[in-house]
Structure formats: C-alpha cells, structure tokens
Amino acid sequence: MSWSLINKAKKILIQERGTIKKARGGKITVAIAYPNLYYIGMSNLGFHTIYYHLNSLPDVLCERVFLPDKDEYQVYTDTNTALFTLESQKPLYQFDIIAFSISFENDYINILKILDLAKIPLERGERNDSHPLIIAGGVASSLNPEPVSDFIDLFVIGEGEEVIPELFVSYKKGMENGYKKDEILENMADIVGIYVPGYYTVDYKSDGTIKDFEPKGRFPRKIKRRWVKGVDKFKTHSIILTPNTEFSNMFLIEISRGCKWGCRFCAAGFIYRPYRKRGLENLRETAANGLKDKDKIGLVGAAVSDYPMLPELCELILAMGGKVSLASLRADSLDDRVVKCLKASGHKTISLAPEVGSERLCRVIGKKITEEDILSGAEMIISNDILNLKLYFLIGLPAETLEDIEEIVHLVKKVKHRILEASKGKKRLGRVTLSINSFVPKPATPFQWHPFDDIKSLNNKLKVIRNALKKESNINVISDLPKWGYVQALLSRGDRRVGRIILAAYRFGGDWKKAFRETDINPDFYVYRQRYFEEIFPWDFIDHGMKKEYLFAEYQKALG
Numbered sequence: 001m002s003w004s005l006i007n008k009a010k011k012i013l014i015q016e017r018g019t020i021k022k023a024r025g026g027k028i029t030v031a032i033a034y035p036n037l038y039y040i041g042m043s044n045l046g047f048h049t050i051y052y053h054l055n056s057l058p059d060v061l062c063e064r065v066f067l068p069d070k071d072e073y074q075v076y077t078d079t080n081t082a083l084f085t086l087e088s089q090k091p092l093y094q095f096d097i098i099a100f101s102i103s104f105e106n107d108y109i110n111i112l113k114i115l116d117l118a119k120i121p122l123e124r125g126e127r128n129d130s131h132p133l134i135i136a137g138g139v140a141s142s143l144n145p146e147p148v149s150d151f152i153d154l155f156v157i158g159e160g161e162e163v164i165p166e167l168f169v170s171y172k173k174g175m176e177n178g179y180k181k182d183e184i185l186e187n188m189a190d191i192v193g194i195y196v197p198g199y200y201t202v203d204y205k206s207d208g209t210i211k212d213f214e215p216k217g218r219f220p221r222k223i224k225r226r227w228v229k230g231v232d233k234f235k236t237h238s239i240i241l242t243p244n245t246e247f248s249n250m251f252l253i254e255i256s257r258g259c260k261w262g263c264r265f266c267a268a269g270f271i272y273r274p275y276r277k278r279g280l281e282n283l284r285e286t287a288a289n290g291l292k293d294k295d296k297i298g299l300v301g302a303a304v305s306d307y308p309m310l311p312e313l314c315e316l317i318l319a320m321g322g323k324v325s326l327a328s329l330r331a332d333s334l335d336d337r338v339v340k341c342l343k344a345s346g347h348k349t350i351s352l353a354p355e356v357g358s359e360r361l362c363r364v365i366g367k368k369i370t371e372e373d374i375l376s377g378a379e380m381i382i383s384n385d386i387l388n389l390k391l392y393f394l395i396g397l398p399a400e401t402l403e404d405i406e407e408i409v410h411l412v413k414k415v416k417h418r419i420l421e422a423s424k425g426k427k428r429l430g431r432v433t434l435s436i437n438s439f440v441p442k443p444a445t446p447f448q449w450h451p452f453d454d455i456k457s458l459n460n461k462l463k464v465i466r467n468a469l470k471k472e473s474n475i476n477v478i479s480d481l482p483k484w485g486y487v488q489a490l491l492s493r494g495d496r497r498v499g500r501i502i503l504a505a506y507r508f509g510g511d512w513k514k515a516f517r518e519t520d521i522n523p524d525f526y527v528y529r530q531r532y533f534e535e536i537f538p539w540d541f542i543d544h545g546m547k548k549e550y551l552f553a554e555y556q557k558a559l560g
Helices: 003-015 045-056 070-079 105-117 139-143 163-176 181-188 280-290 310-319 336-344 359-365 371-383 402-422 455-469 482-493 498-507 512-518 548-559
Strands: 028-034 060-066 097-101 133-137 154-156 200-204 210-215 251-254 296-300 323-326 349-355 388-395 432-438 475-479
Touching: 003 070, 028 045, 028 163, 045 060, 045 097, 045 163, 045 251, 070 105, 097 105, 105 139, 105 482, 105 498, 133 139, 133 181, 139 154, 154 163, 163 181, 251 280, 280 310, 296 310, 310 323, 310 336, 323 336, 336 371, 349 371, 359 402, 359 548, 371 402, 388 402, 388 455, 402 432, 402 455, 432 455, 432 482, 455 475, 455 482, 482 498, 498 512
Parallel strands: 028 060, 028 097, 097 133, 133 154, 251 296, 296 323, 349 388, 388 432, 432 475
Antiparallel strands: 200 210
16 A cells, blocks of 8 residues: 555545545445546546435445546556545445446546556456446447447446436345345346346357347347436536636536537437426526635536526626636527626637538538628627637548538638627737547447548648648647547447457557557458448447437438
C-alpha cells in the first residue's frame, strides 16, 4: 500500500463538497468506475447521476474509482498497490460489484487498465465467485456492448434510473439465498434492459459476418433498452462539487433528454427517443438550490436550444442572482432573449454546430437548417456583443464531395464577413474557431451501414480547409486526428472478436498498430467495409426503439 496515493486521495476528498458518506456494515458494496481520469469523470453528469442513485438505495454503499494519471499509475505498479476507491481507499477486489460508466468507445482499453491494476482477471471466463461482479452501462455500451463483452459480466442497456433498484433487489435476494454468481446473473438476466453476454453465443459465416446470435435456453433474443418516461421523477444535476473538473465554476442541470430532430449521423437523436423535457418549476427549484453553492448554472441536454421555455428559464436564473451557461446551440432556434442572458452571464464565446458547409449535404444528413440560419444566428450573437464563435463541422460524411469541403471554407468566410459588418464601430474584432471532427458511423443510426472514410482522404480534406483559411485573420482551425477516428469506428461497430484487439492493444501499452499486426483480425473489415441490409449486425439483438427497416429507408433517402 502506498501512503502517497492514499494522501493524494484524501486531498481530493477535502476539496469536494457533496461527497456521500455511508456506513459500510451489511451493505452491498459498489465501486462505480469511470474509465478515464478524475478530471474527465467528474465532469460527466451521467456519472454523478448513477453515483447518487446507487447511494440512494439503503442497502447499497457506492464509492468512486478512476483511471490513475501517469504518475499515479507508476506508483501503483512500483509499489504493487492494488487500485482502490477514492472514498475509503479500499481495494476494488474487496467490493461486491464494480460498475463501469462508459461514455466513449476509446475508453474501452482503460477498462482493462483498471481491472489489471485492481488485480482482477481481465476476462470474465477467468473470474470466479471470489471476484467482484463486473457490470457496465452508459451510451457507448448501450449502442454496442459486444467489443467488450468478454470482459464484462452484465450490461445495463439504456437509461439507468429505473433499472438500478430492480437490479439490486435481485442481487440482494441472490446473496441472501446463498446463490453463486452464475445463479445471480441468471436471475438478473430476467430484468428488462439487462444483457448477460455469457448467455448468448455468436456464430460466423465464412465471409466473417455474423451467421446467428443465439440465446442459451430461456433468455430473450432481443434486449429492450430501458428509457425513463417521466424524467421529472428523477433529478439529474451535479452531486459533488470540486475544483478539479472542466465545469468547476458551475452547477450542471439536465433540462431535457433526447432530441426531436433525428439527424441521420447522430446516435443520441435515435437511442434517446422520444424527446422529453423537464418542467420549468422543477428546474427553477433545482437551479435555486444549485445557486447556493455556485453562481453559474450550466444547462445540459442533447438539444438545449429546443427546450420551449429556455428564455424564461435563463431569465429566472439571472433574476435569482445567477449566471447561465449552455452547450452548443442550433442556429435556427437561437432566441435573442437567451443570447442576452448569455451576454449578461459573461459569455465571450457561443458555439454553433452547422456540421456541414453545403445545404445539399445538410439534406443528406437530415439537418434541417439553412446557410441563412447560420449567418443570421452569427449576426444575432455579434449584435449582442459576444464576438467569438466556435463552429463544429464533420468531414467524411456519406455522399460528401470536395465541393462540400470547399463549401465549409466559403461558409466560414461568410460568417467572418457578417461578424466584421456587425462589429463596425466596436473596439475589437471577434474570432471564429472551427472544430473539425472525422465522422464515425454509429450503431442504431441510418448511417450504420456506411464505411468510415479513408484516413488519407480525411487528412487531405483537413489540409484543404487549413490551406484555404491559413491567411485569414481571426480564424483558427482545430481538429481531431483521423487515425483515432479509425480506432473509434472499429470499437463502435465491432463484434466480440474485436475484444482480442482491445486486449492486445492493452498488452502492447496502447500501441494499436502493433495490436492490429499481432492479431489475426483485420480491422479494415469493420471500419472500411460497406454493409448491406441483410447483414446481421453485432448490436442487432438490442431493441433501441427504431426498426431496422426505417433506419435503412433513411439511409437510402440520404444517398438519394
């Protein structure tokens, strides 16, 4: 045991407010794990929510654990210390359950790091009744859990608020009856939304595609995702306040869930259907409580600007003496009252997400905004003396041409021109920042059939944009690396066999290229291959609430 690691954990706890402390005796012990650094995990509102709901159960004690940073990792390995939780500094292997909250596919490798540091066998087939039960949930594993199904005993598919109590009633009953782990899992598998991969077998055709996905015995062929009909029944807001997060200066509140637009590239617009909103009075009360601790309220949701009472909510927060912050907004639903509230809250930058530069490609991806919406939105923002814009774009979309890439450049120049016009007479000029990401086709969307764009092609498109804008003053271009988009595409749409690549990448210290070389699995098969309607996808056993025929019809419409 390393005292330096224990002391660091205690220093982090001292800086927190809202940490839940419960007596351990006689309770089901859960370590909720975020497979990335503390700073990132504690910036995730979903992680706060599950931590709160687990600790709300009288028979459950839930503590947190995160991926150690580079220096901490070295100390753990040098001192042979088993990874422990933040609250009690007890090793993970002493807990009944380890529950991973997985938001991003690129964090899959960190699941293995955490299990290994905890001295727990990585693969479920190597674990026995003496080891904790390993469960997982979150948007990434709800879309497609198969790439990590060899490492996880049980998945929660969909939203967790209502299924958590059912899960732990079943677990407690099994423990009281002296059931072994397999018997406990068998009973849990009867709960809607629970997927136990050990109870399903996958057969493959000679061409590498899936021949059949079969349940063993009485288990259902389809797992229905869970979703909460009445979101007002469950408060979703910051639980623990700490200076060590991206949102350290604000109290976060979820105002809505899902999105009504159904843009064809966006998984959240499909798996979180239907769109649900919280009541204004409920949000006012939550904001009032949040303002006791922070002077700024961050409003969170997949489609924040679609909340019908957003102007009233923002003005209520300001009237209570607070400030307001929003995530990126839709240009076609910008409201002048909201922008004025953001200005009054000290905002110097507002983010918009055009996604593409041409209206033709807007129609392809199903995003119902026009160029004039974007330009008018920029004008409204600048006229309220918020001079900086951040614009999000995707490249590598279906049916994309070089002309569409050039249209991004033209659109940005038009935005800059509108900014200059609106800034006349002001003492300073604004800045436009382009954030460009490679499009990764996701499960449960119309583009799940489409291949990921070639890395060389994506790099060339980035080069076109950078070269065209490098001499433009007050324009900054940032982008992801297409090679990481390739890895994400592999992990997003892979099957169980991809778990062997993840394991190899972990063994080789995160060297994905070496992992690709050393395994007998061709990653291009999952990343670059065009799929056809008849193919069985690794995630087809999940009922995400959308019929496959509907998604394919949308894909055909997109391709025209």
